[in-house]
Amino acid sequence: MNIFNTTNMSIISRILLIAENEGVRITSFEKIIGASKGVLSRAAKNNTDIQSKWITSIVEKYPKYNAHWLLTGNGEMLHKEKPYKEPTNNFSLATDSKVEYQTVPLYDIEAYAGLVPLFKNGVEKPLEHISIPGIPKCDGAVHVTGDSMYPLLKSGDIVLYKKINNIKDNIFFGEMYLISVDMDGEEYVAVKYINKSELKDHIKLVSYNQYHAERDIPLSKVRALAFVKASIRINSMN
Known part of the structure; x- marks a missing residue:
């Protein structure tokens, strides 16, 4: 929680607050972010x-800090993390290296109007961050919609993903x-298995x-x- 107004502060002043909060000297902070x-x-x-x-690097190195706060001074300095003990399902490859602990940003895909702009600009505005152990390195997480993967995945479940740059x-x-x-100029987003097509x-x-x-679709x-x-899976109790 912010104990004083930071909206009138400059971005560099808020960066200094992060370094102070982490107990890191500014010279060490520069090294950490690669500057x-x-x-x-x-x-x-x-x-x-x-x-x-450098702002992007700070957000990536210190994901618990709110990027919107860093850029504008509005909102909370720290994200409110949701602690999850274990993933419901693990779909990692046999060759994946697992990370003992990581904090993964959770995004609202509808706010970005699709997956393409999310992958391009997602680092800026996550909803919150998820703390999770024992899975491979992930780039982000989104909520599932629809029932095409039911009962393995239900609408409202969260999937954690790793972006693929070279799709082909x-x-x-x-x-x-x-x-x-x-799909005819409209973006269709889903979670699916991909198999080889004839x-x-x-x-x-x-x-x-x-x-x-x-459904067979052109790779292009x-x-x-x-x-x-x-x-x-989020199990709510009434």
Whole structure:
């Protein structure tokens, strides 16, 4: 919680607050975010702006801090974390290295109007962060919608994902993916298994729910893709 108003402070002043809160000297803080010596200290001395890449690096290195607060001074300095003991399902590959503990940003995919803008700009505005142990490194998490993967995944469940940059060469058939497909100019986002298609330059989208038919789509229609590494089910008690 903010104990004083930070909206009138500069971004560099709020960065200094983060360093102070972490108990880190500014020179050490520069090293942690990959900046050259003096990048932050000079900006603090002259009260000047810094490059956006250093702000992005701070958010990535210290995900518990609210990026919206860092940029504007509005809101809380720290995210309210939801502690989850274990993932409900683990879909990691046999070759994946597991991280003992990580904090994963949870995003509202509707706020970004799709997966493509989320992957491009998602670091800026997560809803909150999820603390989770024992899964491979993840880039983010989103809520599941629809029932195509029911009962394995239910609408409202959370899936944790790892983005795929080179889609054509990095599909492992039979695995579960978070996928964005161009359907007549509209973006269709879903969680699906991807299998090999008998059609040239196509992939087959497969649901866990037996009432959803398989579908072959051109690989060129895939706009964004991510491995689903784990899922979390929120059980509410009335």
